[in-house]
Amino acid sequence: MSATEKALVLKTGRFREADVWVRLLTPSRGIFNGFAFGGSRSRRRFVGCLDPLSHVLFTIGTNKTGAYTVLEEGTLLHNFPEVRKDPARTGLAVNCVKFVEAVEIDPSDAKPAYDLLLETLHMLEAGGGSSDFTPWLFRARLAFDLGFTPDFLRCGVCGRPLSCECGHRFGVERGQVACRTCLSDGKPLEGLARPISAGVLRALDWIQHSRPSDWASVSMDNEVRRQASQLIELFVAYHLGLSWEGGMYKKV
Ligand SMILES: [Zn+2]
CATH class of the missing domain: 2.40.50.140 (Nucleic acid-binding proteins)
Known part of the structure; x- marks a missing residue:
């Protein structure tokens, strides 16, 4: 058959x-x-x-x-002739392919991974994409698609919207944000946690709801980009067990 x-x-x-x-x-x-x-x-x-x-x-x-x-x-x-012609775009496409291979996608998760990679190739073909954004946005989006979906707009402890500007922390292990009030009430996050600003929370929420076609025109404050990408690398390393080292993805 x-x-x-x-x-x-x-x-x-x-x-x-x-x-x-x-x-x-x-x-x-x-x-x-x-x-x-x-x-x-x-x-x-x-x-x-x-x-x-x-x-x-x-x-x-x-x-x-x-x-x-x-x-x-x-x-x-x-x-994808334009992606093939341009070494920079070929490199971005290959980086995304290597990540998908390294994740060891279960067949039940294959559809979102396939859709994400295909849409990313079309975005690169249309002239979008940059080394500052495409690789880590792809990693973030795939991790979210595989079911690791933190809520970046609400406190994971009290459930209130994260409205004020500072004092929140992101717990990597449970993918949860804790607000300043909960933290000062002595309800700390378990395990690995990092301070997270309101700007970074908004950026991560945007990424979670974006499609690759949205990435073509993305711009971010440099500091927000640096912090958001670092948190994503921690999150991917913890939940998918992978980090990018020396041109390949390694198990961590
Ligand atoms: Zn709270």
């Missing part, structure tokens, strides 16, 4: 003379490898489909014993 499904090509490699393995992300299966036998020679079955960062409609089956996944043919939907 074979089925057709849209997929993002994350990585490819040749094996034997004419065969290609392809690492894919699809909305229903998550990340997996498929084999395109004769893929590097076929001008008909895989035209333009076997390059990283391609969006492809694949017909996907298995070999006779069902032991591995076979890509039978593909139809190219988009190959």
Whole structure:
């Protein structure tokens, strides 16, 4: 039995003379490898489909014993030519792809991860994106999509809106903000916590409700950006167990 499904090509490699393995992300299966036998020679079955960062409609089956996944043919939907041409944008796209790979997406979380990556590629293709924002906004958004969704506008202890400007703290482990009143009443947050300003809270709330197309025109005060991105890196390191070091994501 074979089925057709849209997929993002994350990585490819040749094996034997004419065969290609392809690492894919699809909305229903998550990340997996498929084999395109004769893929590097076929001008008909895989035209333009076997390059990283391609969006492809694949017909996907298995070999006779069902032991591995076979890509039978593909139809190219988009190959993001502007992203490929520009090394800076290629780098941003690859950074996002590496993060998705490192997270080890469960198939039940595959749809939001696929949608987020696809929308990010379209945003980069349209000329948006910057090294100051795209990588950490992508990490933040994916962590939120995977179910780690702090409320940045209300105190997690008393439930009141966080209206005043200062004195709040963000507890990384429970993804909760505590207001100044609760903190001074002696209800401290458990575990790792950091001071957080109202500006950073608003920025994080905006990120949580943004889509990649919104990131093309984002601007933030430098200090807000620095603090918000640091909190996101702590949050991602704690909940997803990953940090970016020396050009790759490492388990922490
Ligand atoms: Zn409170």
